[in-house]
Amino acid sequence: MDAREMKIKAAAAALAHVENGMRLGIGTGSTAEEFVRLLAEKVADGFRVEGVPTSERTARLCVELGVPLKSLDELPELDLTIDGADEVDARLTLIKGGGGALLREKIVAAASSRVIVIADESKLVDTLGAFALPIEVNIFGLVATRIAIEKTASKLGLSGSLDLRQSGDGNFTTDGGHYIIDASFGRIPNAEALSSQLNAIPGVVEHGLFLNMAALAIIAGPAGVRELRATR
Ligand code: 5RP
Numbered sequence: 207m208d209a210r211e212m213k214i215k216a217a218a219a220a221l222a223h224v225e226n227g228m229r230l231g232i233g234t235g236s237t238a239e240e241f242v243r244l245l246a247e248k249v250a251d252g253f254r255v256e257g258v259p260t261s262e263r264t265a266r267l268c269v270e271l272g273v274p275l276k277s278l279d280e281l282p283e284l285d286l287t288i289d290g291a292d293e294v295d296a297r298l299t300l301i302k303g304g305g306g307a308l309l310r311e312k313i314v315a316a317a318s319s320r321v322i323v324i325a326d327e328s329k330l331v332d333t334l335g336a337f338a339l340p341i342e343v344n345i346f347g348l349v350a351t352r353i354a355i356e357k358t359a360s361k362l363g364l365s366g367s368l369d370l371r372q373s374g375d376g377n378f379t380t381d382g383g384h385y386i387i388d389a390s391f392g393r394i395p396n397a398e399a400l401s402s403q404l405n406a407i408p409g410v411v412e413h414g415l416f417l418n419m420a421a422l423a424i425i426a427g428p429a430g431v432r433e434l435r436a437t438r
Pocket of ligand 1: 233235236237238290291292301303306307308311
């Protein structure tokens, strides 16, 4: 089974959790897009959902495939969000933001009664941090914010390159008009401490550590699909 087939399997298993009439947060990334494709087939057969997309990219795909959309202001309380992840640990703490949508993804997840993560098994890790942590920052004061992130990380014993994400000829800009610094810490043994201390830096808009948000992870591998539940 190749990577795409695993993503489709995880997405199909997640679809089984979606009920007729649900208000649904719809994630971003290649795995979430497989979910959108499968959802669109059900919608074409008469299944009713109202989706809130977590990015302009996801919104475009939903419109193209006929998945009905609302804004989060129109639907501020959601039944379920299905989204991908860059890393998932055994407690279902996540690193997200590889696709640059972490801010809207976190806002949508926080507005959801339940969050299900879908991924192939390459995303499962013992300790978070091999994937560079995306940190969304305000463009104003970028250099000062970068220094503050470096100092904060250092106090927690973390170091590594802090790279301003690039896209084409320039800096990658998020849907919210911010930049992303990808922090290559290697290992993040204490995600809670890093999360709260990053949140205390004024120029940090949001970061890609998702703590206590996912209730279930649907992980697809060559041997099939398994479900991991959050132990909280
Ligand atoms: C986007 C994300 C994605 O969910 C994450 O990057 C995983 O993407 P993919 O399914 O393509 O591996 O957080 O901001």
